[in-house]
Amino acid sequence: MRQNAARRTALLDAAIEVLAHEGSRGLTLRAVDTAAQVPKGTATNYFAHRAELLAQVMTRIQERLTPDESQLADTMREKPSADLVATLLKQLLGRMRADRSSWLALMELRLEATRRPELHAELTRFFTAQLDANVGFHLDAGLPGDRVSVVLLYLAMLGLIVDDLTVPDLLAPYPLEDLIEAMVARILPPSDQGGER
Incomplete structure (x- = not known):
């Protein structure tokens, strides 16, 4: 090769x-x-x-x-808070919109994995590593919430991203940045500044 x-x-x-x-x-x-x-x-x-x-x-x-290291470092200078989580999720949305092809390709791989066991195993390992890394980043950064909160944010963002990629008119009446702020506010209690690990 x-x-x-x-x-x-x-x-x-x-x-x-x-x-x-x-x-x-x-x-x-x-x-x-x-x-x-x-x-x-x-x-x-x-x-x-x-x-x-x-x-x-x-x-x-x-x-x-993967986010640009310098941009992420600039963002992470803020004090850990629910507002910072919302900022990070808005940046994720921005990266998705800037590289729609990568997200659509991942969706295609998910669909193919339902028919091919070897790809299913590989994709499960891939997404498990991604989710574990996201949970670890969140907790290590001292962001509010616990592991379950991070998983809930992941699931909510995944749904938002899938709809924005496939049927964007569905969410057109709802500004996505406002939805992200509401999602964070409802998943992360305002008084929670660290949560359980």
Whole structure:
């Protein structure tokens, strides 16, 4: 297998676009070559098979959706509070809107995982690690709420993101930033400044 890191990244980004626009059934190594505008057979030189491509796509999506370290550091200078949690969730919404393809690709992977046990296991590990990291970040930062609060915020944001990606007109009457503030206010009690771990 070839080791040109920039080419591999370009192929993975192309695979994300194919997943987002064509769905999982449209994701073939040939389709990735076409989307990346490289010679036929290029993706085959980097990925032994489609399953390997999918595993690496998940890692690339994680890279693309990870917040910018300097922006996150600036945000985290604020005192831990429910307002800070709302700010972090609004930034998450902004990242989703800036990279809709990655979120749509993840949704496609979720759907395909319902039909493919090996992908289901891999995706479960991926999302478990993501959720554990989010819970750990929240608690380590001293943000209000406990583990269950973080999971509830995750579930609420996931629903908001899915609707914004798929049927945005549904939530059009409700400003999403206001919904996020209400969600945080209802899930995190105002007096809770640390919660149980």
